[in-house]
Amino acid sequence: MFETCPKEAPFLSHTGELFKQVDGVAMGSLLGVLFANMYMAHVKEKDFQHHSTPGLYARYIDDIFITSSTDEDANSLMTALQNNSFLTFTCERSNQRRLPFSDLEITKDENDFRTKVYTKATNIRRCLIARGEFTAAYKLSVAAAYINGVVTHCNSWTEAHRKFDCIRQLLTNSGYPDHMIGGLIKKKLVQYTTPAQTLDSQGHMITIYHRNNYHDRYRKNVMPLKVT
Incomplete structure (x- = not known):
């Protein structure tokens, strides 16, 4: 059942042909988000067993927002996440204390964050x-x-x-x-x-x-x- 639901259930193309997913989860499957969250939670758990937790850690699926004191800390965490998964991460740093994250624009004040629609x-x-x-x-x-x-x-x-x-x-x-x-x-x-x-x-x-x-x-x- 675990294999059948996300991969083997056929889907109908616009030409009337039936296709079967052979790699990953079928596009549009409700299980896709669930499996992605489960996998990223597993990666985080493995990573933080050997890596210090950043000051702030927030995640939406595979988009991660963190605060760190130095660039070295951010790069170290990114490397650890890649080593504990099959994913490749990129790093975007704040510019003038502002950073777009998904559909948010986050601004760092002295003691807090301000958010608005990006x-x-x-x-x-x-x-x-x-x-x-x-x-x-x-x-x-x-x-x-x-x-x-x-x-x-x-x-x-x-x-x-x-x-x-x-x-x-x-x-x-x-x-x-x-x-x-x-x-x-x-x-x-x-x-x-x-x-x-x-x-x-x-x-x-x-x-x-x-x-x-x-x-x-x-x-x-x-x-x-x-x-x-």
């Missing part, structure tokens, strides 16, 4: 046109993705408000109505500042995830919660 210089600031031949739900998800990125990536309200203004202008230029943009921003901020919570039988606070995040098959079986 926008490449080549970004022409266009998005899906609202009058295009797409479903309403898809258009809504496009706008929501921009707004959700601000809420999750900006750790200062000043930067968040600045980015909201940029996104509002971008979506307006693309034909999205003002009431939809404002409603989405309000909804995301409410979800972020007041997460849905309730108490369990022992009086402990627990988080109840929004039912829209459930899979369709599971959502039908979820009974409404009653809090007394």
Whole structure:
């Protein structure tokens, strides 16, 4: 089963031919991210048995963010990671205390980090046109993705408000109505500042995830919660 799910399950090409993955995990397989995380956790565990832990270590799949006192420390860790895996790593250092990491831009202050949405210089600031031949739900998800990125990536309200203004202008230029943009921003901020919570039988606070995040098959079986 372990071999069959990620590799041997055939997939259909646009020409109608069936193909089978012979190396690695099939593109688009949900198991790909799971296996990648498991492997990188194993590599980290092996590496830190013989290497000192950096001041800060954060990882998204195989992208790793660390802080180090010297270039030698960073190079030493990179070499150790390569020796304990079959991967080849490259190293990008901060420039003027700033570093892009995935879709974040991280800035180092004296005692803390500031984060915001990273926008490449080549970004022409266009998005899906609202009058295009797409479903309403898809258009809504496009706008929501921009707004959700601000809420999750900006750790200062000043930067968040600045980015909201940029996104509002971008979506307006693309034909999205003002009431939809404002409603989405309000909804995301409410979800972020007041997460849905309730108490369990022992009086402990627990988080109840929004039912829209459930899979369709599971959502039908979820009974409404009653809090007394």
